[in-house]
């Protein structure tokens with residue numbers, strides 16, 4: 001099993017990050033609590049047999065959040081976002097350095113700046129390899145601060161991580177923290193801004209949209225994504241729950257119709273697990289506060305979203321149907 005060389009068997013580091021400042025809607029900071037309270041970590045321990053390393057803290061990193069955090073170069077709440085991500089970076093780095101598989105529960109998707117950079121640095125030091133990223137999302141989250149139509153940093157993490165833009169605010173991000181553009185693959189895209197399409201095209205970034213899934217089926221798409229990454233490279237799976245169709249994950253800040261079925265989402269996670277090369281996963285953008293207003297989700301739909309998030313995590317950690 002190649003996995004023996006990448007992570008120590010069944011040792012899982014967990015980081016829970018209650019951060020919502022990468023986007024404007026309150027409540028996404030409640031995502032980790034909702035997933036943990038629904039029993040996710042107990043199941044991982046008792047049913048999947050992991051030893052869990054978790055500080056029993058849902059980190060809001062309060063001291064890192066500034067009361068006044070004015071927009072800088074079109075980035076909203078830049079300093080808080082940078083500070084929180086730096087703290088998270090040190091935590092995922094610590095777990096990954098010890099050979100643990102790392103699970104980060106968010107929070108909005110801006111937290112991938114910290115989670116991925118910490119894992120990338122550790123994997124480079126420990127294995128002298130780059131980190132591949134499979135980004136499963138309705139959105140590409142690859143706006144630079146110059147192209148972003150919203151100024152929300154949860155729409156920019158890939159641009160910072162792949163070195164397509166840099167800024168003094170994120171000055172702590174170093175070369176070894178970054179991921180190579182040719183080891184990045186998207187699955188599930190269906191709401192990509194025009195500036196992002198240009199970035200994807202110009203950098204020849206591998207992306208499988210919902211159209212590709214319709215055409216080839218999820219099995220073939222995941223095979224192609226894994227072939228593209230190659231057999232030697234450790235994988236970080238960054239899963240935005242909004243990749244799933246709003247039928248399965250309605251309680252999220254930026255839902256987009258026409259998404260993955262529950263089984264397609266779970267399949268991606270199962271197949272990545274089966275490679276034996278998964279070294280880290282993020283599960284982000286579960287927002288349990290998005291409740292019935294203006295025809296929005298009701299409380300049953302909130303619990304469905306939480307269930308979807310938990311199912312994706314369990315599948316990535318090895319839960320199987322038979």
Ligand SMILES: NC(=[NH2+])NCCC[C@H](N)C(=O)O
Nearest residue numbers: 109139143150152154155254
């Ligand atoms: N992680 C997310 N849900 N991102 C949504 C991003 C939406 C849009 N592309 C933006 O830049 O603002």
Ligand SMILES: [Mn+2]
Nearest residue numbers: 138139240242
């Ligand atoms: Mn998204």
Ligand SMILES: [Mn+2]
Nearest residue numbers: 109137141240
């Ligand atoms: Mn996202």
